[in-house]
Amino acid sequence: MSVYQATASAPVNIACIKYWGKRDTKLILPTNSSLSVTLHQDHLRSTTTSRADPSFESDRLWLNGKEEDIKAGGRMATCIAEMKRLRKEEVEDKQPNEPKLSSYHVHIASFNNFPTAAGLASSASGFAALVSSLAQLYKLPVSPSTLSLIARQGSGSACRSLYGGFVAWEQGTRADGLDSLAVEVAPQSHWPEMHALICVVSDDKKGTSSTSGMQRTVETSTLLQHRIAHVVPKRMAAISAAIKARDFDAFAQITMADSNQFHAVALDTEPPIFYMNDVSRAIIALIVEYNRVSVEKGHGRKAAYTYDAGPNAVIYTLKENVKEIIELIVRYFPQAVGSFKDVFGLFGGVDVAQTGGKLVEGFNEAVAKKFEVGAVKGLIHTKVGDGPRALGAEESLLNASGQPKTLAA
């Protein structure tokens, strides 16, 4: 008897033009287009195995080894149902000899290789991996853009994780959402020097979930509609052009402005929403000063911060600048020994916690105070990466009986 199973991995993406607001909360249709950089799966990824079997009694899902409830009508159930529908329409109805996998229940196991405590949203990579593994299992002859329509219904920003490189989520105008999908602006290979440094920031405050927060902004902000109608469309065009021209200065200017504006409309909400804290603000001050020095020297901006719905900073920069940016961050935010994984070998075996942290010439040290160890509790260095990957059977997360394997977290 055949085993119908597939394993796929999918990347995290971090937006430069932010998604904030839905025009349809069920279909997850956004109030504005957005654009992101796909991060490298060697460092951050979700891996998902899906199996269809006539003996399974229900659809079941395990996330990091723990079974999750698949609520009827919920986002997970919607994605699975949509994938079964595609299997039936695109494969089984057209090729009657294909097995009727759409009628079988599925068991799904998913695993994130980054700790939840890192504060990185796993819903984007998670839903992208789910949809990718089911597409592989079901042998669907469809494009990543078509799959992005389904991932979008799991978690809006998940649609952007269906491509590598630089990805736009076009808001679309149709009520059924069929034109609200991801498109590739440029592949990973177009600008492989694009690196990212994630600063994981400690927070002792419970944040507002992005799902409820964005709807409160839609309902109460008197600035959001202006952003949607007049600001984002220009920025989408401008940043796409900057990416195509590999113009980092322009990319950085737009990325930082849009991060600021997302947090501005969150603050313009009733009651106001704050995701950044004093540590986030201090990192901004460092990057602003770092860029000021660079611009003064005639080099343009060399770094771009961006913040999602939490206090963590993601700093985009080109490969050649990463080392000095890590030095800068470590000087103000001392790291615990052994906490930083130097996956690109920038420090030749020396732990960054023991470097002291250098400043570039001309940097005004007074722009921020030095924080205690733990204020920035981790740094993750990565770069632009590829889209979802089909993995071999040896990477399966399900055992022979269709239960999740035991994995070290």
Add this chain to the structure above:
Amino acid sequence: MSVYQATASAPVNIACIKYWGKRDTKLILPTNSSLSVTLHQDHLRSTTTSRADPSFESDRLWLNGKEEDIKAGGRMATCIAEMKRLRKEEVEDKQPNEPKLSSYHVHIASFNNFPTAAGLASSASGFAALVSSLAQLYKLPVSPSTLSLIARQGSGSACRSLYGGFVAWEQGTRADGLDSLAVEVAPQSHWPEMHALICVVSDDKKGTSSTSGMQRTVETSTLLQHRIAHVVPKRMAAISAAIKARDFDAFAQITMADSNQFHAVALDTEPPIFYMNDVSRAIIALIVEYNRVSVEKGHGRKAAYTYDAGPNAVIYTLKENVKEIIELIVRYFPQAVGSFKDVFGLFGGVDVAQTGGKLVEGFNEAVAKKFEVGAVKGLIHTKVGDGPRALGAEESLLNASGQPKTLAA
């Protein structure tokens, strides 16, 4: 020989609809109208003595006992010159027997009864007191609105300190600024139950000055113009109506929304401007929760926070609620013993630092953590107050020879 001298005091005002942006930086003409509550001079005031004497060799000014340079063409020089011009046109030219005080130099001494360290802007009360003392010295037959045209050229928000109660600064449309002045929306006596609690917040970060900050917002924010054209005009009308109807719930809703939006456009600036810190955010969380409980009980909002260009909170509330708000703040922000002056006798001689701080029933304690002593380094309780006062000769800040008296700070 006659001594030509006058002493006046003027109040601090704290805006509910914020002034942020100039359309003319020399005349200090704003991009939008604003509205404030005048605070009581029994607690916070600037006092100024002006003397004109033919023996004085130049215009001189002492602020808190220290001589300040009156720069030619600067704001101080402009205000003094404008007042001399009014003296000449409105008094000396019309009544030739009046002494030609406009041709004499002046000595001016000014004193603030609140420490600079409190982080309260003294420029508004300071320029209002300067203009008021000169108007008295010069016996000018003009209205506070006319004087506000001159105080405005010293510091924009100073124009609102020319009236007590609830005061609008109408932005005006004329290029010469003659219609950009303060008008009384309602006097102090209309709503004397309006109280204010100032939470003085510690900050280890140098802030952006409001003068340079607001111009950066004008130049770089893509949201500010929408605020100016479409949001503020509606809010000015709505809050004026709320004040006239003594509708605290509406007053609070608009005040908090406009504080949030001012900080939102500051954040939408390049590079972004942050005035609130984690302590400011925690105070907001407390007031949001306090109001949530009150609204749930059917009482509407009972408190309104507002933040100017710094981390200090000003909390407006009605007299009947001040005690429980102080208890709430003290619970999360312990006060040093002896630091709070209970000028209204709310605590019957017990130091608030030793009360422990009570919570209202139903308050969710988890909305903020408890901070260390010093995070909020002082609380000042005051209420809506009157406009500038003419003081007697016994309050003079100048001695017989026209030099500043020595005063304890």
